[in-house]
Structures are given as C-alpha cells and as structure tokens.
Amino acid sequence: MTTPDPAHFERHADIYERARPAYPEELWRRLGDLGLLTAGGRALDLGAGTGQATGRLLAEGMHVTAVEPGPGLAARLAERFPQVTVVPTTAERAALPEAQFDVAVAATSIHWMDLSVVLPKVHDALSSDGRLLVWRHVFGDPCVPTDFRLRVAEITHQRSHAMRPGPADIDTDGWADSLEASGLFRVEYREVFRWSIRLNAVEVRDLFTTFSDWSPVEVSEAEQAVRELGGHVVEHYLTPLLVLSRV
Numbered sequence: 001m002t003t004p005d006p007a008h009f010e011r012h013a014d015i016y017e018r019a020r021p022a023y024p025e026e027l028w029r030r031l032g033d034l035g036l037l038t039a040g041g042r043a044l045d046l047g048a049g050t051g052q053a054t055g056r057l058l059a060e061g062m063h064v065t066a067v068e069p070g071p072g073l074a075a076r077l078a079e080r081f082p083q084v085t086v087v088p089t090t091a092e093r094a095a096l097p098e099a100q101f102d103v104a105v106a107a108t109s110i111h112w113m114d115l116s117v118v119l120p121k122v123h124d125a126l127s128s129d130g131r132l133l134v135w136r137h138v139f140g141d142p143c144v145p146t147d148f149r150l151r152v153a154e155i156t157h158q159r160s161h162a163m164r165p166g167p168a169d170i171d172t173d174g175w176a177d178s179l180e181a182s183g184l185f186r187v188e189y190r191e192v193f194r195w196s197i198r199l200n201a202v203e204v205r206d207l208f209t210t211f212s213d214w215s216p217v218e219v220s221e222a223e224q225a226v227r228e229l230g231g232h233v234v235e236h237y238l239t240p241l242l243v244l245s246r247v
C-alpha cells in the first residue's frame with residue numbers, strides 16, 4: 001500500500017475523471033425529494049476534485065462555489081465549469097463568505113479535512129436553514145462477498161492491520177458522531193445507497209489507481225485477478241449519505 005496523500009488525486013486527475021463511477025442516481029433523486037437541490041440555490045462543494053458533484057449541482061440549476069486545493073484540479077474545474085467560483089485552496093484555509101450557502105457538499109472528501117477547523121467555517125458559511133451534505137463511495141459491500149473481493153482481501157491482507165480497508169469505511173454512525181461532536185451540526189437524515197457496476201480488467205486498473213492507499217503493485221495484482229476470473233467482475237458498492245442541519 002502507499003500512504004494516503006490528498007495530492008494523489010492531483011497526480012491522477014485524468015484517470016480519476018474517466019474511472020470513478022458517478023454517484024448513484026437514487027442519491028440525487030433523494031436530495032431533490034428532500035428539497036436540497038433548488039434551482040437558483042447556492043452550493044459550496046468542498047474538495048470538488050474533477051467536479052463529479054459540481055457538474056450535477058450545476059445541472060440542477062444551482063450556483064456553485066468549489067473549494068479544491070490541488071492546483072491542477074482547480075484549474076481544470078475553472079476551465080470545465082467557467083460559471084463556478086473556484087477557491088484553489090484547502091477547506092481549512094478557504095476564505096468563505098458568511099451565511100451565503102443553502103447547502104455545503106462534501107462528496108468523498110470530508111475524511112481529508114480537519115473537522116475542528118472546517119466545521120465552524122462551514123457552519124458560518126451556511127444560511128441559518130442551510131444543510132451540510134456528506135457522502136462518499138465505499139468500494140466493496142461486505143454483505144456481498146464475491147470471488148474478486150476475496151482476491152482484493154488477499155492483496156490488502158499483506159498490509160499492516162491498521163491500513164486495511166475495514167469497518168471504518170462504512171461506519172456511518174462513527175462519521176455521524178464525529179460530525180455531531182462539534183456541537184454545530186445534527187444529523188437529520190441518513191441513508192445508504194447500494195449499487196453495482198460491471199468492470200473489466202482495465203477499468204479495475206484505472207479505478208483502483210485512483211485509490212490513494214493502493215500501490216501500483218497492488219493495482220496490478222487486482223487487474224490480474226480480474227483477468228484470471230474471466231475478464232470482468234461485478235462490484236457491489238455503497239454510498240452512505242448524511243444530511244446535517246445547523247444547531
């Protein structure tokens with residue numbers, strides 16, 4: 001494995017853009033049903049990356065401010081979405097206007113942030129009835145064992161215990177607790193979206209290359225495992241969502 005490093009996404013931006021699966025349609029539908037994606041509303045996208053959430057927020061008619069520390073990623077966002085206000089720094093350092101946003105989104109990004117710094121800033125940046133939306137992809141549903149997942153477990157088993165993918169990835173209660181511990185936000189809605197995707201060996205290689213804790217050798221082993229299992233696999237993934245209101 002490699003030590004997780006947020007600059008990983010900057011280095012692999014092209015692969016990330018083509019290989020990371022989109023967030024499930026059910027998640028967007030639910031956010032719409034909850035009245036959180038209003039045309040003309042103002043969204044703050046924290047750790048926007050290549051714009052997977054940014055693009056959809058724009059498509060919903062929202063005005064988007066995107067915070068992204070990777071300089072190449074920030075430049076790419078600005079070029080791809082000229083209507084977005086791009087803030088090219090970390091969420092910890094970003095100067096944000098007060099009471100300006102209806103929603104703040106952290107899509108597969110909040111685990112990179114220092115919550116003690118970022119949550120007070122986001123609290124101040126949201127309007128009084130604004131919401132913080134936190135979701136992430138969890139790559140591998142432990143409830144659906146597959147031959148490929150056994151091979152993935154064999155690959156990651158060689159890592160030290162602390163660095164293996166594990167329960168923390170899907171510990172939505174743990175995330176909720178750490179976000180509520182600030183005393184600034186309260187979870188008002190949660191849901192876990194389950195979905196699957198069929199991937200060939202090259203798609204697995206590209207997707208796993210985007211994982212910041214996977215080494216190139218481990219990625220090659222995963223690609224080889226797909227070839228040995230017939231050239232494609234069906235992966236079962238989770239996307240837990242938390243909607244938090246300001247306290």
Ligand SMILES: C[S@@+](CC[C@H](N)C(=O)[O-])C[C@H]1O[C@@H](n2cnc3c(N)ncnc32)[C@H](O)[C@@H]1O
Pocket residue numbers: 006007009010020046047048049050051052053067068069070073089090091092106107108109112113114
């Ligand atoms: C896994 S990517 C998610 C990107 C995008 N939100 C998506 O859903 O595809 C994590 C992103 O968080 C960014 N990031 C890392 N540390 C950050 C920080 N302290 N503040 C803001 N963004 C950060 C990385 O540069 C990267 O673009």
